[in-house]
Amino acid sequence: MSVRHALLALLSEGPKYGLQLREEFEARTGEVWPLNVGQVYTTLQRLERDGLVESDGAGDDGPQKGFRITAGGEQELAAWLRTPPDLASPPRDELVMKVLVAMRVPGTDVHEVIQVHRRYLVELMQQWTRIKEDEGEFDLGLALVVDAELFRLDAVIRWLDAADGRLKRAAADPPRPVPVALPRLRRRVGVRR
């Protein structure tokens, strides 16, 4: 999460004080991302240095010092909102590795390994859903943050379900010969036989 751009977004609504920025940041993100005052002021100083915000003056650095966004800051914010974040998958997803390894370890039931992870993920989702149930109806920001977590965890569970089904089918079907064109692609996605 870019604190820098979050502060620019809050200032795009109008001039604000440092302390006010911190309180509004936490409220808008469903209080899931705590932020300390020092972080707010360091970020504001850098934004001012880069000409993206302006302050009331050089003298007073206390909580009453006001900040406003500049035209450059508005451009920066608009560009950031439309720049896709890096969603490339990590080179080695730990859970994927565990399932691939479980297939090879003698005496290990890969379905049992999958279930351990599935249960853990469902338990995490239950906790997030409790939060949404209690407060999500009244706090739109929180509901969106919780939804994002739930969809992310749900996607991992779906992968586990797919892996479970695929392994079950593979155990029932005889292995088929591997087409020759595959090894290079296989190396690219990091799967070794």
Add this chain to the structure above:
Amino acid sequence: MAVLELRGVSKTYGTGATEVHALRGVDLSVNAGTMVAVMGPSGSGKSTLLTIAGSLEDPTSGEVLVGGAALAEMSRNAKARLRRRAVGYVFQDFNLLPGLTAAENVALPLELDGVAAKTARAAGLAALDGLGLGERASRFPDELSGGERQRVAIARAVVGDRRLLLADEPSGALDSVNAEDVMRLLHDACKRGVAAVVVTHDAQLASWADRVVFLRDGRVVDQTSPPAGPESLLTAPGQSQ
């Protein structure tokens, strides 16, 4: 108190080479005020478990108790009465009768149970009101949106004095916001003391439950522990960035 109890329930279809074991020795207990979700892949026995719990089918072996009474010891009439009075069903495809209005659909189980039409209609309207559908009561199912139709189906499932709600993929093909509404309604019913069993392969629906039971090849293979408080998420490492 357990509203629903399955003890060593097995169900086998066919014989010999075509024999299929849909359920194998399933134990499950659902208390009043509790929602249990049953998760599992297609063919794991989820729907069979629900039809047996709702006395729509008999187990091959084992016992089913609803409100402490063993289904096997009940006459057919007694079971039918139990289904009408104590058990509510929510299906994936809503199953509303197209020729009846929303209010008539909701009142139907009460009328079938011998409640006077006027009383039944009033109870139906109250149930629709409770789900925010009072103004749509005189609409026919094809005049309602998918989300509204499913809310009518839930109103029909909770109308009267139902103690047990059985739901099979209750959000059907609804989008996630409408699906959440459905789960909220089922959850609210549980808070009022109803016991619910929700069968689903969708983890987002299952996460509304107090307990999630995992079914595989007709067996309960695992279940979730009682959930920790949500505070644990907010202080967990890695959540602060």
